[in-house]
Amino acid sequence: MSEAPARNGVAAFVQPHRMMADGLPYADVVDVLERAETLDEWCDFWEAKGREYEALGDEALELGLEPTAGEYLWLASMCVHYAAHMAFEDSERRDAGQREKVRVYDRAAPYLVPSAERVGVGVDGITIPGMLRVPVGATGPVPWVVLIGGLESTKEESYLVENRFLANGVATFSFDGPGQGEAYFERRLVPDFERYTSAILDHFAEHPALDGDRVAVFGRSLGGHYALRAAAADDRFRASVCWGGCYDMTDFDAWPPMLKIGFAYVAGRSIEDTREFLLETHTLDGLAERLTAPVLAVQGRHDEIFTMRQVDKFATLPNVEILVEQDGNHCCHNRAHVVRPRMIDWTIRALRA
């Protein structure tokens, strides 16, 4: 794993490769690694950056430069995201960060190219918030992909992944499900995430821009597990990608404390209850055999969250292709420039088939 070492107390959660791959400025990443020694310093740094880029977005808007405005406002939302994404032990700061990220991203949405449209999908009395983006110039129904975040990666963080799909004529719908992003405030982790992805397909079934016969599901980290559940439960999904995800939660006991705390946070349970809940409900046992569409599972050999033991279990899935990146860390963020295009292109090809 070649993540550049953090020199300080924030080392438990700092992932420079991930932040670079998700679009944070190199200068800022270099700066924060040199400066921030505590969680508070880390948060303060990124919150200040968020304000700086939001101001640049406002300036661009005043000058009539909408593409620049969209980019800065999105960047501001990413800074806010990374300020408190792992602040599970300071719930006030974390919760405020989630809400602030949404506020700033929503300002960016109309100016992104293509723009992002907020769409709410009703499920079980709550509204699942998502962002729909359709390729510029699309005239008829186009293939599309449903993007799922992870423990603390949210719909706003999918922007650059979306852009690669969109450049290839594929529309995107990124959403926050139970426990994720702004949906966390409405609902904690559930045992049946697949009901939420199926509700999304129901919601968009008649949408004139989206081709219901060509839709894939693409999930990151914990969302990779959910992507497999989604495809197993609903054969309207023509393909699924499990990006740094898992078959089950049997890695739990070996996790560092912060990760257990994080899962407990979004589960709304004690750590011990969360452990039991995850082990019992977050497994593909009993679901896997229902997978009919092609599956891509991507695994970094040095992933310390979802380990190589998951790969042995992925191998039991029907119709699965497994990509093990030999130098890869969690989600292969340290090989993002190679692995992300490969996963996205695999999905595009599956939708064309």
Added chain:
Amino acid sequence: MSEAPARNGVAAFVQPHRMMADGLPYADVVDVLERAETLDEWCDFWEAKGREYEALGDEALELGLEPTAGEYLWLASMCVHYAAHMAFEDSERRDAGQREKVRVYDRAAPYLVPSAERVGVGVDGITIPGMLRVPVGATGPVPWVVLIGGLESTKEESYLVENRFLANGVATFSFDGPGQGEAYFERRLVPDFERYTSAILDHFAEHPALDGDRVAVFGRSLGGHYALRAAAADDRFRASVCWGGCYDMTDFDAWPPMLKIGFAYVAGRSIEDTREFLLETHTLDGLAERLTAPVLAVQGRHDEIFTMRQVDKFATLPNVEILVEQDGNHCCHNRAHVVRPRMIDWTIRALRA
């Protein structure tokens, strides 16, 4: 200057911020800073990366994934570029690198979005090579900008800058002039670069996609000096941007040896002759008063190549706006995410005025 320190003998020319801003993968930049201790190791690393990404481009082509192919082939050309861009003391390697960069970039050109079309412009018995890109979906004549590289930055390195212009509906023509990139083999530095930029305007005067009344010139480092000359000599240029450039060459004596060697290389003269040639010919004295269009001069306070003394001279230009970035290094590469959008947006606004 907050360039991350290189730990080894390649420190004389390594610019991680520049490479990141120009689109090199973070993982590779981290790797090379850890591994390469000599120029040969540096070259070997990037040449191998160039082959790796060209192979990925070929694979994408075979799979019918053209946008990915274009991106990988372009990335391969950048790796080849950075392999030998400063190898002025190994002319065989440097010259081969220039030719190889062109070969790989030309493979990328048709698959870039929008594509790049090679256009040759005849001047004084040679052909100046450039790449024309027109915004996707443009229907009539659009504003456009002529992009000029520097001592060792070439047209291929303008790709990400071009993309920002193109996303805003502005076409781009990036070229190699005397001493630069592949044009070096035809002609060394000249005293009157402005004749080449005017020839470009002549060449495209009747082009149906380009609006001859809305064209700007935008130059980087040494190219910033040339951009000012271009606009002074030809009032068809409606605006000019001098990005980390100079008014004259009075900083020469304080330069580190490699920079002097580099200038001598592209001038095709001894270092002493180059010094005299530059001091005598590369000055805006006698030209500056002919500038009528608005000028933006961008300077990093910590630039050690073109120093703050240039700013005092820029201040004498008519119709000039000067942006001094307090933390900026050469070309403000360490503030690229803020300074590049600002310069590009300034140009777009000037073309709209």
